[in-house]
Amino acid sequence: xxxxxxxxxxxxxxxxxxxxxxxxxxxxxxxxxxxxxxxxxxxxxxxxxxxxxxxxxxxxxxxxxxxxxxxxxxxxxxxxxxxxxxxxxxxxxxxxxxxxxxxxxxxxxxxxxxxxxxxxxxxxxxxxxxxxxxxxxxxxxxxxxxxxxxxxxxxxxxxxxxxxxxxxxxxxxxxxxxxxxxxxxxxxxxxxxxxxxxxxxxxxxxxxxxxxxxxxxxxxxxxxxxxxxxxxxxxxxxxxxxxxxxxxxxxxxxxxxxxxxxxxxxxxxxxxxxxxxxxxxxxxxxxxxxxxxxxxxxxxxxxxxxxxxxxxxxxxxxxxxxxxxxxxxxxxxxxxxxxxxxxxxxxxxxxxxxxxxxxxxxxxxxxxxxxxxxxxxxxxxxxxxxxxxxxxxxxxxxxxxxxxxxxxxxxxxxxxxxxxxx
Ligand code: G3I
Numbered sequence: 001x002x003x004x005x006x007x008x009x010x011x012x013x014x015x016x017x018x019x020x021x022x023x024x025x026x027x028x029x030x031x032x033x034x035x036x037x038x039x040x041x042x043x044x045x046x047x048x049x050x051x052x053x054x055x056x057x058x059x060x061x062x063x064x065x066x067x068x069x070x071x072x073x074x075x076x077x078x079x080x081x082x083x084x085x086x087x088x089x090x091x092x093x094x095x096x097x098x099x100x101x102x103x104x105x106x107x108x109x110x111x112x113x114x115x116x117x118x119x120x121x122x123x124x125x126x127x128x129x130x131x132x133x134x135x136x137x138x139x140x141x142x143x144x145x146x147x148x149x150x151x152x153x154x155x156x157x158x159x160x161x162x163x164x165x166x167x168x169x170x171x172x173x174x175x176x177x178x179x180x181x182x183x184x185x186x187x188x189x190x191x192x193x194x195x196x197x198x199x200x201x202x203x204x205x206x207x208x209x210x211x212x213x214x215x216x217x218x219x220x221x222x223x224x225x226x227x228x229x230x231x232x233x234x235x236x237x238x239x240x241x242x243x244x245x246x247x248x249x250x251x252x253x254x255x256x257x258x259x260x261x262x263x264x265x266x267x268x269x270x271x272x273x274x275x276x277x278x279x280x281x282x283x284x285x286x287x288x289x290x291x292x293x294x295x296x297x298x299x300x301x302x303x304x305x306x307x308x309x310x311x312x313x314x315x316x317x318x319x320x321x322x323x324x325x326x327x328x329x330x331x332x333x334x335x336x337x338x339x340x341x342x343x344x345x346x347x348x349x350x351x352x353x354x355x356x357x358x359x360x361x362x363x364x365x366x367x368x369x370x371x372x373x374x375x376x377x378x379x380x381x382x383x384x385x386x387x388x389x390x391x392x393x394x395x396x397x398x399x400x401x402x403x404x405x406x407x408x409x410x411x412x413x414x415x416x417x418x419x420x421x422x
Contacts, residue, residue, distance in 0.1 A: 023058055023061075023062060023326075023329060023330030023331060024331060025065075026332035026336055026337070026340070027332075027337075028337070028340050028344070029340065029344065030065050030066050031066045031067065031336075031339060031340060031343065032065075032066060032067055032068040034340065034343035034344050035068065035301075035343055036068065038293055038343065038346055039299075040292075040293065040298075040299065040300065040301065040343075041068055041069040041106060041151075041261075041299060041300035041301070041302070042066070042067055042068060042069065042300070042301050042302070042343075043067045043068065043069030043070055043071065043105070043106075043108065043300060043301070043302035043303070044063060044066075044067050044070060044071070044302065044303050044304075044305060044306050045070070045071040045072070045073040045110075045264065045302065045303070045304050045305055046063070046070050046071070046072055046073060046075075046096055046099075047073050047074070047305075047310055048072065048073070048074050048075040048080065048092045049092070050063075050096065050099075051095055051099070055330075058330055059306060059307075059330075060099070062306055062326065062330050063099075063103075063306060064103040064105075067105060068104065068105050068106065069100075069105055069106040069107070069108055069151070069300060069302060070096060070099075070100050070105050070106075070107055070108065071107075071108040071109075071110045071263070071264075071302055072092075072093055072096050072107075072109075072110060073110075073304070073305070073312075074117070075092040075093045075096060076093050076109055076110055076111070076142075077110070077111060077114070077117035077118075078112065078114075078117065078118050078119055078122065078138065079117045079118055079119045080092070080117070081093060081142060082119060082138055082141075082142070083119050084119065084121055085121045085134075088141060088142075088145070090145055093146075097146065097149050097150075101149070106150075106151040107146075107149060107150045107151060108150070108151060108152055108153075108154070108261075108263070108300075108302065109142075109146065109150045109152065109153035109154065109194075110153075110154045110157075110199075110263075111153075111154035111155075111157040111199060112138075112139060112142070112153060112154065112155050112156070112157075112183065112187070113135065113155060113156045113157065113159075113171060113179070113180075113183045114156070114157040114158060114169075115158065115159075115167060115168075115169035115170075115171075116158075118170070122134060122138075122170075123170050125174065126174060127174070128174055128175050128176070131170075131171070131174045131175055132175060132179075132182055135171075135175075135179070135182065135183060135186060136182075136186045139183070139186040139187055139190050140186070140189075140190045142190075143187060143190035143191040143194065144190055144191070146191075147190075147191045147193070147194070148193070150191075150194055151194070151195060152194060152195035152196070152197050152228070152229065152261070153187060153194055153195070153196060153197060154197050154198075154199040154231055154263070155183050155184050155187050155196050155197060155198065155227075156180050156183050156184070156198055156199070157199045157200070158199070158200050158201065159172075159180060159198075159200070160200060160203075160209050160212045160213055160216075161209070161212075162202065162207075162208065162209050163208050163209070163212075164208040164209050164211050164212025164213075164215075165212065166212075180198075180216070180220075181220065181223075181225045184196055184220070184225050184226050184227055185225060185226065187226075188226040195228040195229055195259065196226055196227055196228050196229070197227075197228065197229045197230065197231045197261060197263075198213065198216075198217060198227060198229075198230055198231065199230075199231030199233060199261075199263055199264075200213060200231070200232075200233060201233040201234075201235055201264075203230075203232055203233075203249075204232040204234050204236075204241060204246050204249060204262075205241055205242055205245045205246055205249055206245055206248060206249045206252075210249055213230070214252060214253065214256075217230065217253075217256060217258065218256060221256060221257070221405070222405075226414065227258070228258065228259055228415070229258050229259035229260065229261055229299070230253050230258050230259075230260055230261070231261045231262075231263035231264075232260065232261070232262050232263065233263050233264040233265075233304075234262050234263070234264060234265040234266075234288065235264060235265070235266055235268075235304065235313075235323075236265075236266070236267050236268075236284065236288075237267070237268055237320070238267065238268065238269045238270070238277060238280055238281060238284070240267075240280075240283075240284040240287065241284075241288070243287045243288070243290075243291055246288070246291050247291045247294065247295065250291065250292075250295045250297065250298060251295065251396070253297070254295060254296070254297035254298075254394065255394045255396040255402070256394070256402070257393075257394055257402070257405075257406045257409070257415065257418070258297065259297055259299045260292075260295065260297045260298045260299065261298075261299055261300045261302070262288070262292060262298070262300060262301045262302060263300070263302050264302065264303075264304040265285075265288065265301060265302065265303050265304065266303060266304045266305065266311060266313060266323035266324055267281045267284045267285060267323050267335070268313045268317060268320035268321065268322070268323040269281050269320065269321070269322050269323065270319065270320060271314065271318070271319055271320060271321045271322075273322060278333060278334045278335070279334055281322075281323075281333075281334070281335050282333070282334035282335045282337065282338035283338065285325075285335045285338045285339050285342075286338035286339070286341065286342045288301075289301060289338075289339050289342035289343065290342045290345075290346070293342065293343065293346035294346075301339075303324055303325060304323075304324070305323075305324050306324065306325075306326050306330070307324065307326045307327065307328055307329075307330055308321065308322045308323065308324050308326065308327055308328055309328040311323050311324055325339060356390055357390055357393045357418045358370055358390060358391075358393050358406075358407045358410055358418060359387075359390055360373050360374055360386055360387050360390045360391045360407075361373060361385045361386065361387070362385065362387050362390075366407060366410050366411060367411050368408060368411050370407050370411075371404045371405075371407040371408040371411060372404075373385075373386050373391075374386075374391045374399060374403050374404040374407055375401060375404040377391065377399055378399060378400050378401050378403075378404060391403055391407075393406050393407060393410075393418040394406060394418065406418060
């Protein structure tokens with residue numbers, strides 16, 4: 001090989017190496033190291049081709065060092081994973097699950113029953129029985145495939161309109177409102193261990209839409225339909241949200257015994273932005289993270305991507321962009337440092353002494369007797385040996401039938417902790 005050719009090859013290799021060089025590591029602690037002692041998951045969504053992108057080395061390095069949970073942005077949606085009937089494409093999702101396992105991360109399954117990203121073969125089923133059977137079948141196959149490898153599934157996604165009514169979609173139109181009950185029941189049957197979540201946007205504050213979701217979930221719980229948590233997507237604008245309202249909304253969902261997951265957070269700013277826009281964005285992130293760490297039922301904060309350049313935002317909102325914690329070159333933005341600081345400050349507050357919530361007769365077990373004693377107290381009886389301070393398991397200030405129900409669910413293994421227990 002002559003010198004010129006060698007030089008050209010060296011330059012190309014150097015170029016390749018340069019674009020794969022690790023980004024400058026942010027100052028301070030990594031986010032997952034701050035979140036883990038708080039019992040919090042901190043995560044990101046990954047593109048389907050995360051492993052073959054031109055900058056995959058730096059992408060994977062930042063992902064592995066900062067986060068402890070990952071959501072596939074698109075790879076597990078039904079149109080991607082089951083494009084034609086009985087034909088499953090698990091390749092990209094398996095690759096992500098392997099990546100997560102190799103780096104000690106949890107996986108958040110996203111998403112099964114939705115109005116969007118559904119394959120034509122499903123959308124074209126017009127009989128209730130056939131559609132329920134198809135739903136049951138895809139859930140069995142997909143949850144069976146990933147059993148033991150996924151922490152939680154978004155079972156139903158975005159089923160509500162802004163006014164709190166059910167959103168029209170082929171599931172609703174062909175099956176009826178009980179399509180949601182069936183989806184959760186099929187998931188519990190397919191994988192009894194995985195957590196089951198309802199996920200939606202514009203429901204982080206108390207409004208007509210979150211009222212609709214709240215009423216549905218409350219009814220599901222009273223009717224014995226399995227559901228473990230609520231996902232607040234939190235795709236928000238630079239106007240931010242009402243943070244006290246957000247905290248109040250989390251409190252009412254926590255009082256139902258649910259876990260709360262911030263599932264898809266991003267904060268979009270103008271496409272032509274200033275330093276002040278970046279600082280405003282950082283402040284919005286800080287406020288949201290602070291409210292989450294203050295709420296024991298809030299279990300995860302997941303961002304909808306890592307660097308700004310791979311975000312979905314500008315393709316849908318052309319005047320907005322740059323919604324994430326890292327810039328296009330993987331440098332940490334002010335938003336990153338705001339999240340870091342909110343987590344670090346929470347870690348410096350001493351953890352409350354654990355209470356034996358639910359063990360209302362003080363015999364060191366939480367069983368059906370505790371549920372019965374709580375129910376007796378609720379109906380006005382004053383049972384012997386009843387330790388009232390341990391009965392308000394959802395910490396909403398009342399000892400009522402919901403507490404008895406939660407203790408009973410704990411006894412039969414449907415939940416393994418109470419929302420407010422640290
Ligand atoms: O599948 C085709 C692929 O074959 C083709 O090569 C490619 C070329 O453009 O398009 C591919 O489909 C795109 C898909 O992303 C995968 O890249 C769709 O056109 C595009 O609409 C789709 O957008 C995703 C969108 O959900 C719809 O599924 C976004 O990336 C994703 O960020 C967005 O995420 C949603 C959550 O799932 C639910 N909550 C809201 C959030 C933002 O919309």
